[in-house]
Amino acid sequence: MTKIESLSLGTATRTAIRNAAEEMYATYGIDGVTTRALAERAKVNMAAINYHFGNKDNLMLVVFRDVARRTVQRRLDYMARIDAQALGEGRPPRIEEVVEAFVDAYVNEDSPRTGILLAHFVLQHRVRPTEWTRQIVREELDDFAVTYMAMMRRAASHLSEAEIHWRYHLMVGAVMMSLSDQSEDGRMAQLSEGLVHPEDRTEFRAQLIAFLVDSFGRGPATHGDIKD
Amino acid sequence: MTKIESLSLGTATRTAIRNAAEEMYATYGIDGVTTRALAERAKVNMAAINYHFGNKDNLMLVVFRDVARRTVQRRLDYMARIDAQALGEGRPPRIEEVVEAFVDAYVNEDSPRTGILLAHFVLQHRVRPTEWTRQIVREELDDFAVTYMAMMRRAASHLSEAEIHWRYHLMVGAVMMSLSDQSEDGRMAQLSEGLVHPEDRTEFRAQLIAFLVDSFGRGPATHGDIKD
DNA sequence: TCATGTTTCAAGCGTATGTTTGAAACAGGT
DNA sequence: ACCTGTTTCAAACATACGCTTGAAACATGA
Numbered sequence: 001m002t003k004i005e006s007l008s009l010g011t012a013t014r015t016a017i018r019n020a021a022e023e024m025y026a027t028y029g030i031d032g033v034t035t036r037a038l039a040e041r042a043k044v045n046m047a048a049i050n051y052h053f054g055n056k057d058n059l060m061l062v063v064f065r066d067v068a069r070r071t072v073q074r075r076l077d078y079m080a081r082i083d084a085q086a087l088g089e090g091r092p093p094r095i096e097e098v099v100e101a102f103v104d105a106y107v108n109e110d111s112p113r114t115g116i117l118l119a120h121f122v123l124q125h126r127v128r129p130t131e132w133t134r135q136i137v138r139e140e141l142d143d144f145a146v147t148y149m150a151m152m153r154r155a156a157s158h159l160s161e162a163e164i165h166w167r168y169h170l171m172v173g174a175v176m177m178s179l180s181d182q183s184e185d186g187r188m189a190q191l192s193e194g195l196v197h198p199e200d201r202t203e204f205r206a207q208l209i210a211f212l213v214d215s216f217g218r219g220p221a222t223h224g225d226i227k228d
Numbered sequence: 229m230t231k232i233e234s235l236s237l238g239t240a241t242r243t244a245i246r247n248a249a250e251e252m253y254a255t256y257g258i259d260g261v262t263t264r265a266l267a268e269r270a271k272v273n274m275a276a277i278n279y280h281f282g283n284k285d286n287l288m289l290v291v292f293r294d295v296a297r298r299t300v301q302r303r304l305d306y307m308a309r310i311d312a313q314a315l316g317e318g319r320p321p322r323i324e325e326v327v328e329a330f331v332d333a334y335v336n337e338d339s340p341r342t343g344i345l346l347a348h349f350v351l352q353h354r355v356r357p358t359e360w361t362r363q364i365v366r367e368e369l370d371d372f373a374v375t376y377m378a379m380m381r382r383a384a385s386h387l388s389e390a391e392i393h394w395r396y397h398l399m400v401g402a403v404m405m406s407l408s409d410q411s412e413d414g415r416m417a418q419l420s421e422g423l424v425h426p427e428d429r430t431e432f433r434a435q436l437i438a439f440l441v442d443s444f445g446r447g448p449a450t451h452g453d454i455k456d
Numbered sequence: 457t458c459a460t461g462t463t464t465c466a467a468g469c470g471t472a473t474g475t476t477t478g479a480a481a482c483a484g485g486t
Numbered sequence: 487a488c489c490t491g492t493t494t495c496a497a498a499c500a501t502a503c504g505c506t507t508g509a510a511a512c513a514t515g516a
Contacts, residue, residue, distance in 0.1 A: 284505090
């Protein structure tokens with residue numbers, strides 16, 4: 001392959017490895033993917049993985065850093081749109097809008113794998129933080145969290161800054177855990193005995209947003225808020 | 229050791245292993261504990277672990293089944309008290325009470341390790357479900373979930389059964405994730421730059437309950453609240 | 457004293473897994 | 487034709503880990 005390709009998109013083998021890695025991480029979990037199985041799935045020799053990515057941890061780093069970047073970028077775009085509109089109407093952003101900005105990156109149709117992948121990453125970081133997970137959190141996620149909380153603060157002005165912190169982190173927890181139980185044979189689907197369909201993305205989105213909007217409270221009764 | 233001891237509490241070695249296992253699971257995560265390290269911490273020979281528990285998975289099963297049982301029992305007791313009181317006053321249970329019944333087992337002072345342990349278990353089951361995690365969920369947790377949702381339904385009568393399912397599962401997610409970030413050097417503590425103190429159990433309890441109560445909504449304006 | 461169950465001890469077994477190696481083939485650009 | 491970077495291939499290496507083994511010591515109750 002030419003130098004240009006190898007610097008921009010990488011060679012065909014390299015992308016084959018990355019794609020297979022994304023698929024397998026989403027399916028089997030991060031720890032559930034061995035070098036050998038990955039090589040087989042990507043129809044690539046094991047040595048190629050180390051040739052391109054050095055080692056396993058670095059492959060995870062590259063894959064999940066990309067997932068994190070895509071997600072954050074998408075959220076920031078959404079937030080910019082909200083901000084522009086709110087500014088135009090001379091009002092603060094609405095809680096519902098801010099919540100949607102957080103959730104949209106997971107539940108939209110174009111990138112169905114992004115949500116489950118980021119959920120796996122966050123859960124992995126919680127269960128077993130390592131250097132590469134810390135690096136992604138530090139370099140890709142922390143800044144966004146601060147920015148996001150600032151906007152939520154404007155939307156939920158009845159909450160103190162400390163409360164915003166608590167609720168943001170609780171929100172992240174709820175969202176990440178729910179993303180890891182989206183399948184038809186997941187826990188919620190089984191317990192509800194068919195009443196609930198986590199795999200229905202429209203319902204998922206609606207229920208998730210309803211929960212989160214409520215969770216930030218409506219503030220004092222003077223608000224005359226819109227809910228539901 | 230006598231037969232009685234080995235059947236009831238187990239021998240000293242057996243309990244030493246269990247205690248060390250609980251400590252280490254809470255500290256290093258479930259996957260982060262090797263047989264060798266555990267034997268060293270318990271000041272016990274490796275062979276003793278297999279002698280008493282058969283294999284590693286079975287040790288995890290025994291330890292976490294006990295954690296699950298303790299937690300569920302505590303919640304059921306709490307719920308019984310609520311129910312008696314509400315019945316005496318001729319009213320349905322309050323959302324706040326029902327939420328407290330769920331949370332209390334984690335944030336009280338007597339068993340500071342229970343919360344983090346159950347959180348580790350649930351996260352482990354999500355990241356990497358195995359036979360022993362499934363067994364605990366099936367035999368110790370599923371029944372409780374149904375019972376609990378039934379009570380929550382009575383408290384939050386403005387929500388449909390499907391909505392109760394969604395919000396219960398989202399609640400579990402939020403609680404479990406928050407429990408895994410309780411330390412002073414956790415993510416929330418760092419991001420807030422000292423504003424928030426996750427290790428303060430009183431604050432933790434208050435913020436968690438406030439979030440959860442709000443998350444189940446206030447329903448129609450029957451609670452002396454605004455319209456909607 | 458004997459029998460039974462418990463525990464230590466150190467060594468080793470089997471296996472899964474991440475990684476490396478070196479030779480060879482391949483492709484594209486100069 | 488030559489160079490360089492890419493990829494395959496099969497084998498092996500190193501290591502960590504769960505688990506086993508067999509003998510010996512220990513404890514306790516019958």
